[in-house]
Amino acid sequence: MNRHLTSWYSPALDREMPIASYGHYGFALLLIPTAAADFLEYERFGLIHAIAPLIESGKVKVFSINSINLESWMNYDMIPEHKGIKHNQFNEYVFNEVIPFIKNATSNDTMVYTCGASFGALHAMNLFLKRPDIINGVVSMSGVYDLTEYTRGHWDEQVFYNSPMHYLPLLNDQWYLEKIRASHHIHLFSGSGDYEDPDSARRFTTLLYDKGIWCDLEIWGNDVKHEWPTWLNMLPYILHNKF
Numbered sequence: 001m002n003r004h005l006t007s008w009y010s011p012a013l014d015r016e017m018p019i020a021s022y023g024h025y026g027f028a029l030l031l032i033p034t035a036a037a038d039f040l041e042y043e044r045f046g047l048i049h050a051i052a053p054l055i056e057s058g059k060v061k062v063f064s065i066n067s068i069n070l071e072s073w074m075n076y077d078m079i080p081e082h083k084g085i086k087h088n089q090f091n092e093y094v095f096n097e098v099i100p101f102i103k104n105a106t107s108n109d110t111m112v113y114t115c116g117a118s119f120g121a122l123h124a125m126n127l128f129l130k131r132p133d134i135i136n137g138v139v140s141m142s143g144v145y146d147l148t149e150y151t152r153g154h155w156d157e158q159v160f161y162n163s164p165m166h167y168l169p170l171l172n173d174q175w176y177l178e179k180i181r182a183s184h185h186i187h188l189f190s191g192s193g194d195y196e197d198p199d200s201a202r203r204f205t206t207l208l209y210d211k212g213i214w215c216d217l218e219i220w221g222n223d224v225k226h227e228w229p230t231w232l233n234m235l236p237y238i239l240h241n242k243f
């Protein structure tokens with residue numbers, strides 16, 4: 001498999017940010033880490049290996065970036081108001097640096113989809129909904145879409161604007177809505193086993209439908225837990241059967 005590691009100094013985040021890419025051709029899948037992990041998390045836990053046949057066949061080219069959750073929502077020693085500021089810098093890093101990097105590594109016509117599991121599922125959804133003009137869809141596995149699950153009671157404007165469960169009901173801008181509705185790849189998957197929250201996926205799906213947005217919801221069984229073996233099964237299934 002073609003594997004490439006690189007980095008650059010990010011103006012948005014004021015630091016060197018690494019990125020891994022896998023494959024040579026296909027639509028682009030941008031992986032957002034689960035929680036406090038780094039850009040090689042999905043490789044270490046076997047997800048890249050699990051989708052290797054799809055990468056090697058040229059169906060998909062995968063990109064993986066670092067999380068900054070320990071410097072934002074998961075930094076419980078940080079002034080709460082600063083968390084949203086830091087996370088917005090992460091959003092700008094993805095929009096203004098990572099997406100252009102992906103386009104330069106593929107083509108301007110390449111479709112780009114965000115993807116994540118657990119906390120990464122929320123971020124993947126949030127990134128897509130904010131910029132459906134440059135991100136074409138999303139794969140969210142085992143996610144909750146209410147950011148207050150991670151803010152320990154803190155609420156402010158930036159929590160609202162990064163919490164899809166809160167801002168989507170009030171999104172009435174037709175430009176955004178039509179871009180989102182144009183996507184054929186909004187996939188929400190969840191198990192029903194230990195530490196999974198399938199009702200979160202169901203509630204968010206209802207919000208999407210209420211806005212006239214099609215999405216693909218699948219809830220797997222009680223034996224499907226919130227753990228890596230679940231996502232190692234889910235993502236190959238989604239990429240093989242849904243794309």
